[in-house]
Amino acid sequence: MATAPRSGKDWWRGAVIYQVYPRSFQDTNGDGIGDLRGVTRRLPHIASLGVDAIWLSPFFTSPQADMGYDVSDYCDVDPMFGTLADFDEMLAEAHRLGLKVIIDQVISHTSDQHPWFIESRSSRTNARADWYVWADPKPDGTAPNNWLSIFGGPAWEWDGVRRQYYMHNFLSSQPDLNFHNPEVQEAVLSTVRFWLDRGVDGFRLDTANFYFHDRHLRDNPPRVPDPDAIGLDAPDVNPYGMQDHLYDKSQPENIGFLRRLRALLDAYGDRATVGEVGDGPRSLKTVAAYTGGNDKLNMCYTFDLLGPDFTASHIRRCVADFQAIVADGWVCWAFSNHDVMRHVSRFALGEADRERVAKLAIALLASLRGSICLYQGEELGLPEAELTFEELRDPYGIRFWPAFKGRDGCRTPMVWERDRPNAGFSAANPWLPVHDDQRLLAVDAQDGVAGSVLDHYRRTLAFRRMHAPLLDGDLAFLTIRQDVLAFTREKDGERLLFVFNLTRERERVRLPADTRVIEPLPMPGFAPAFIDEVVVLKGLDVFCGRLR
Incomplete structure (x- = not known):
């Protein structure tokens, strides 16, 4: 079912965006991993919800150490997901159905298998020697400063060829690009231009405040504990949260680059950006800086509503703080995504509570001022999957198990047909298991059933479209x-x-x-x-x- 497409330069304002995690959406070639042809096959389901756009998590060429967030070629599709022709077919079908297409752009870091990094680490004098963040050790051989990786341990990895450390905010196989180098900015913008030329409608910018680091490599101070703080960047079992991240991200130079990025998109017409901002208690101030003035990002989202608190006081505080701090910017609200426990499991007090929580959550989300993002499967009321350690694929969860179980529980395959093998996701053994408590909530078990969570999502989004105040009032x-x-x-x-x-x-x-x-x-x-x-x-x- 085609929907009337949002049009004009402000199509994103008040839009409903549906996030697709491709490896878990639909497998069409029998390898147990979702692919772009699978996305194309299931686009009618997405359109039937009444959303305006889809956001595709990374499908670029990658060693998959961090499930595609470690890119080795920004301008090609990983064979796991298909080909550029498959992408073009998917894009054309989405547009035919009235859906905009937003793709993930992971430009703060690359894979260590990217040709840029392979050349950069080969010597201190090659053409790309300064394309990544390299630093000499302290006299005692230790790392240049106290910066930490979100995925555990120091944010520095020793390289024996250069006899220097390189910076990585995530895995050691995800080295950070040096945005202080103008050549890096040009190279990154050229990859954005590649997808604009193919016709994409926008970009979700992964870790949008991580592009620049402090040139002087100053140590981060300890974080002063604040029991009322919201928007923390890591689970409390992770020492990353013990620092106040003044110097390893959210640097003032980021503003200039975001203006360059916006100017590029504006040259292509009605394109949009949504930035991911994880900046602890300062997140809203960062969002204000990145979205104000109508010359940088169109909108951002933070982690404020991605935590366990589902109370009136918390939600009021988040929204009121945003309105007070972000005067002329725009926000994209979400309760779930590929990095956090599914919200029906976070918010519900027990299994019997889940359906009611799912329905109230979308009613609330659809009523807030801002754009909204839905994560695949939430329209079914899917709970978090409970996985064993042996079933984990997420390096984050493997590193901090059992105190933190990682992100695989929200990344299990989409359930399409209750009585088919693997709920219709794949004929092969899927990369993550399909559990019965999710299978029972499959699309075909809810489609056309009055009062189901799926029916409720469709009717709630239709209600939102019927009332102009809910779009941007x-x-x-x-x-x-x-x-x-x-x-x-x-x-x-x-x-x-x-x-x-x-x-x-x-x-x-x-x-x-x-x-x-x-x-x-x-x-x-x-x-x-x-x-x-x-x-x-x-x-x-x-x-x-x-x-x-």
């Missing part, structure tokens, strides 16, 4: 009580009220005297009572009404 909070989230959305004379009860208790909410509902607007799947300006909400319930 203003948002203002009402003061009612701390454990109830109440706000208005307003645009072009239409003013809507939303009241969310995120607790499991029944709530009676009396609206302020100046807030008069002239027409209740039942959101799909919810039926709160409304009598004389009093809203009666069950646990995990929402009320919507049109205001005078």
Whole structure:
């Protein structure tokens, strides 16, 4: 089913973006790994949800040490996923169905198998010797400073040929590019241009605040513990969170490069960027710097709603802080992605709670001011998969097991057909297992079933499209009580009220005297009572009404 495509230079503002993790979406060649032809095959399902765009996680040539986030050729498709012709076919079909296509651009680092790095590490005098972050050891042979890798251990790896250390924010096989070198910036922008010329509609920029490092390689200070801090960058079992990352990322030079990137995209017309920003408690200030002024990124997302807190006070604080700090920028909200535990497992109090949480979460997400990103399978209410250590493929989880189980639990294959082998994902043994608690929630088990999570997603996104205030209207909070989230959305004379009860208790909410509902607007799947300006909400319930 084709949808009417969003058009114009601001098509991304208020857009609903569906993230596809290709290796887990659909396998068509029988190797147990999803591929681009599989994405093409399942595009009608994505279009049926009523979304505006898809975001494809990396499919570039890669040794796959970090599941494709270690790129060895930015301008080709890894044979695991298919060919450039397969990509072009997928892109054309997405556009036919009215879907924009955003691709992941992983440019803060490459694979150590990238030809750039192979040349760079060969000597200190070659043409690309300064394309990566190289530094001499301290006199005692230790690393140049105290910077840490997110994936564990120092952010420095010794190279015996150059007799220097190179920097890596992630795996040692993911060396960081040196963006202080203008030639590196030109090379990276040329890879962006390659995909623009093929017709992509935008880029999700992986670790968008990691491009530059402090030239003086100053040590990071320790982080001052703050029990109220939100937006932390790593699980608490990881010493990375013990530092205040003042010098290894989010450097002021990043602004200039983002302006160059934006100028390139603007030359191609209606293209968009969404940046991933992990900057601890400073994330919103970084988002403000990166999206303000309409000359850098179009929008960013942070990790603020990707944690375990699903309370009215937390969500209100995140949204209010964003509105206060990011005056003229734009945000992309999400509850799940390929790096965090699926949100029904984070937020639900037990298995019986999951379906209700799934429905309320999309109702809330669709009501916030900003663009929103959905992660494949959340439209089915998929829970996190419980995996054994032997089943893990994620180097992050393997490194910190058992205190942290990594990201594989949210990356298990999409479930399409309940009674087919591997739920219709592949005829072969899949790269990660398909468990029965997910199989039972397959697309064919929910498609056309009134009241299912899948049906609820479709109806909720249709509700969002019907009301202009939900796309880019203003948002203002009402003061009612701390454990109830109440706000208005307003645009072009239409003013809507939303009241969310995120607790499991029944709530009676009396609206302020100046807030008069002239027409209740039942959101799909919810039926709160409304009598004389009093809203009666069950646990995990929402009320919507049109205001005078």
